[in-house]
Amino acid sequence: MINKKMQGLGENSSVIRELFEYGKKRKAEIGADKVFDFSIGNPSVPCPDCVTESIKRIVSEKDATMLHGYTSAQGDIGVRTAIADYMNGKYGIGCEFSDIYMTVGAAASLTITLSAVAQKGEEVIVFAPFFPEYKVFVENSGADVKILTVDTKDFQVNIEEFENAITEKTAAVLVNSPNNPTGAILTEETLTKMADVLRKKQQELGKEIYLISDEPYRELVYGKECPLPINYYENTIVCYSYSKSLSLPGERIGYILVSPKMKDKKAVYAAVCGAGRSLGFVCAPSLWQFVIGENQGVTSDTSVYAENRKLLLDALTSFGFEAVNPDGAFYLFLKSPSGDATEFSERAKKQELLIVPSDSFGMGGYVRISYCVSRDQIVASIPAFEKLAKDYNLKD
């Protein structure tokens, strides 16, 4: 029988995707340069040249049957060793290759991890605003999402509320820093307090609670350093992807890192392997494994995003809009002057500005602006934002 839930997921694409499709249609109608599409998080900066060179060299030099053959399900050992070395050198994790499991990108990292440590009857805590697909991924494991809302003053976790939300049903807590859609970074203070609460609750409840850290924007930070949750809490599982840092979102390459300090590390790692097998991920694309193995610590030119961010933030605040000052990622989270996210997004459409209402991120009253676009688009869009501000009488 057709699975109705799956059919529904296939028929109802996300609000982000809908706006993106609207943009494509609108561009065909009035010209691509007349539509200011800030809907999706597709990097506008190309991958570094060294990545392209790696592909060409590897394809020329490696034996084709070895290069394109199955790697082990966990990933090539040389590649995993390169990642472990990099993570140890840069962040002092103290991990080994055997703590790493290569995946087909961030979504796969998350569905595999969630299936490994959560199941029917349990809950996974997520913090709104959050990437809407989190709900889909958590539900795939059989567990339910339990949504807490961050403090909109500083977009940090409300620790008291967090402590009260953890029950015997809590399997895991999912964090995303820098955050999509706000750009906010969880501070050292927040992470320390969260870890204290988690340890206390583990003791009280007599069970392990896993912290799943979704980190695709780890390298996209502006001025601040991004503290890594794995360095604060031993029961942490990192979900990483090269989609944003190397501008390779279509290629689907990332990894899962199980904290070397975790008590049940071996069992969790085995469950990760089992979940990958069960969901149908045989191994991560082998060519891409070898390419990223050679390019640890490399990123696309993120100065473009930094410049876009400054241009847009300066203009929008000068027009009277209220924005979260984003520390990372490539999103601006803007308050709706009317308090209604959808109304704001719809009114912006009249100025050909495509910005995503925040409701599907689990929080009303804001829009998300993806500024991973060309500088030209930013510059050209500024008069439209100014008109929008006037339309709301923001400066009157």
Added chain:
Amino acid sequence: MINKKMQGLGENSSVIRELFEYGKKRKAEIGADKVFDFSIGNPSVPCPDCVTESIKRIVSEKDATMLHGYTSAQGDIGVRTAIADYMNGKYGIGCEFSDIYMTVGAAASLTITLSAVAQKGEEVIVFAPFFPEYKVFVENSGADVKILTVDTKDFQVNIEEFENAITEKTAAVLVNSPNNPTGAILTEETLTKMADVLRKKQQELGKEIYLISDEPYRELVYGKECPLPINYYENTIVCYSYSKSLSLPGERIGYILVSPKMKDKKAVYAAVCGAGRSLGFVCAPSLWQFVIGENQGVTSDTSVYAENRKLLLDALTSFGFEAVNPDGAFYLFLKSPSGDATEFSERAKKQELLIVPSDSFGMGGYVRISYCVSRDQIVASIPAFEKLAKDYNLKD
């Protein structure tokens, strides 16, 4: 909580994988040329040069942000059109690009399709001997496997038994022709009879029953043509992968094709999209989509497998072994002289022959020999097979 089922799947690797790992260890001990490893289906023939050339050209010519950016979840339209054109020209399917959904290889094609059309409380019929991971993939959808055994005379489906096995619980039927592990091809006659039974049962039970056709070995045939199930039964979903035909098993690229003649085509296709989303497949690796789009109808040099097949089959039958005469794929299914599969595999190990006992394929009494190895290995292994035959006194 750690998912115990996933942990078990991670800890207990398949018998095939275990034998492969044993082989690696044994080769280190006594030398790689002394161990005759026939355990896994990793193609020994490199991908065609035109595939390597495609990679180099695409990487040099295409804009990097477009090339490595997200494609639509269903896959690039140009690539899907190329596949549809090829399938229509070669097999007369009459499909369009919108019937095709690109995937991260065969396993993904299967888990997505199964999640789309089967669920808890339902059954999926599989025919033993079958690829052991089928059980894992079916169970991921929530459904149970119902195992029927093929007739060992000709390795075709026993039609009467098939008809009796279909109940209101039957969600789908999974076939694999050419078959892993036997190499057998389902004949026109078998497919016609199966389709008749399925139509009759649909009528009787008032429900749709889907035929899932796993076809990674479609192009690996020796003398015979392989009739495609989709041309016999309208409720067919094809699961394809380029792993074997283009020798790209590590790269994870394939597709799902929903029959254009299916009544509920749109709903099934939507459920496929939803399942892909839910399981964490965002899109198939974009570079690989473009590469296979340019290489429709191309295969690796399969004459190598044809030669291996003949060499091995002639030698083994001359020693008195009984083998299924394989029409396709690159496996030989050999009867255990003692009737015990594991005993045969263990005794073969003493001659350094690594051959997989058939029990995990859902049928006892045979072993699977993967002859996708070098010709040199085949030639060098023949004296060992001869000793093994003598050990069983086969010719005395």
